[in-house]
Amino acid sequence: MPPTSDDPDKARRFREAALPHLDDVYTLARYLLRDASDAEDAVQECYLRALKHFDSYRGPAMKPWLFAILRNVCNAEYARRAHRPSALEDTPGAAEQTPIWQESEASPETEVLRSRDAGAIRKLIEALAEPFKETFVLREINNLSYREIAETVGAPIGTVMSRLARARALLRAAWTAEEEQAK
Amino acid sequence: MTCDEARILLHALLDNELDAGHAREVEAHIAGCPGCAAELAAQREMQRVLADTNLRYTAPASLRARIEASLPEPQRQPSRRSVLRGFAMGSAVSALAATGIVAIVLRQDDQQRILSEVVSAHLRSLQAGHLTDVISTDQHTVKPWFNGKLDVAPPVIDLTAQGFTLVGGRLDYIDARAIGAVVYKRRQHVINLFVSQTSSTEHRPPKTQTMQGFNCRRWGERGLNFWAVSDIGADELAEFVDKFETAMKANVEG
Known part of the structure; x- marks a missing residue:
């Protein structure tokens, strides 16, 4: 058989293994990059790289593997931004104005029960400093175990635990500070 | 402290x-x-x-489409060139498939292809709501559920006492045939045990292969082919197969 014939099969296996995690990968990219269109570019680049290395992929689980690739892409993006610092600051509201990712808003009744709506909490999380934000999102939103987080970010589990504790303490402090202001 | x-x-x-x-x-x-x-x-x-708060984002459909488009795919809207190539290759393959000759052509790749299908079926089962058609930790509920749905109902054995919790059963498709999948859990890890009928009654010893980060242990016994697939370690999966085999022998002899 010609060597090209296994490409569609590889693509099919890759599609079945990697595409179910697209929302997870995009979610992490949104929190890390704080910008909808940068996140889209990063996720696309992540999937291209993942496909390229899919033959040599032997684990860990697919989701942490994709996250680890996305982190590398995002680090390159951070470096790019560092050279062009004005790129982000010029359009602070752009991400929020992009309607395409907007979830259905919580109904007024449930908003009374919650101290913050999703948009406000997302902003608080986005504002967390690295590496605390990354650890927090991987655990609380992407539902990774401590071991998987450790594999994804390449740090010992003890480091993951202290970062997570710090992230939650920072988030709660920011949260209560906002509530004080609102009074 | x-x-x-x-x-x-x-x-x-x-x-x-x-x-x-x-x-x-x-x-x-x-x-x-x-x-x-x-x-x-x-x-x-x-x-x-x-x-209680939805903190996740949903990837835009346009992003999904862009990624899909970057993957090589035979079913995609064919360009003029791929139509020509399709005549050269695709139609030849489908003509073979129609005559059944493809089974012979592909025989040597069979095991690898079926392994890939088994891993794909395992992955599909992990998506929300796809794991089980019948949910029960009771083998006497899962076993009769398969009856009438398959030519041969798979052996359903409760291994909870041995550390592998029975969670249910499912119909799946491997190699274009309906087969039974018995679902177990080890901690939070899912183990799918696929069982299909085979004409060969000889014993084939268990063998572990790895694909896409999943371990798959396959063996043959009493006219049945088994594939156990999971992301647990190879040693734990071997332990699962040992426990299953021991329990099955006890069932048959007991």
Whole structure:
């Protein structure tokens, strides 16, 4: 058989293994990059790289593997931004104005029960400093175990635990500070 | 335990990441420390609010489409060139498939292809709502459920006492045939045990292969082919197969 014939099969296996995690990968990219269109570019680049290395992929689980690739892409993006610092600051509201990712808003009744709506909490999380934000999102939103987080970010589990504790303490402090202001 | 340690470990307690011994230590500290107890309560409350809030983003359809388009795919809208190539290759393959000759052509790749199908079926089962058609930890519920749906009902054996919890059963398709999948859990890990009928009654010893990060252990026994697939380690999967085989032998002889 010609060597090209296994490409569609590889693509099919890759599609079945990697595409179910697209929302997870995009979610992490949104929190890390704080910008909808940068996140889209990063996720696309992540999937291209993942496909390229899919033959040599032997684990860990697919989701942490994709996250680890996305982190590398995002680090390159951070470096790019560092050279062009004005790129982000010029359009602070752009991400929020992009309607395409907007979830259905919580109904007024449930908003009374919650101290913050999703948009406000997302902003608080986005504002967390690295590496605390990354650890927090991987655990609380992407539902990774401590071991998987450790594999994804390449740090010992003890480091993951202290970062997570710090992230939650920072988030709660920011949260209560906002509530004080609102009074 | 100091408060500094407890302030870190209480998060692991909240996340169910502590073993029983450490959990008891943290709980003991918190029971005697109002400050840490208040912190745990506050963090638990925050976690509850966060869990009730949708903090996830949904990837735009345009992004999904862009990624899909970057993957080579035979079914995609054919360009003029790929139509020509399709005549050269695709139609030849489908003509072969129609005559059944493709089975012979592909025979040597069969095992690899079926392994890939088994892993794909395992992956599909992990998507929300796809794991089980019948949910039960009782083998006497799962076993009759398969009857009438398949030519041969797979052996359903409860291995909860051996550390592998039976969670249910499912119909799946491997090699274009309906086959039974019996679903087990080890901690949070899913094990799919696929069972299909085979004409060969000889015993084929278990063999482990790895694909896409999943371990697959396959063997043959009494006219049945088995594939156990999971992301647990190869040693644990071998343990599962051993326990299953032992229990099945006991069932047959007992």
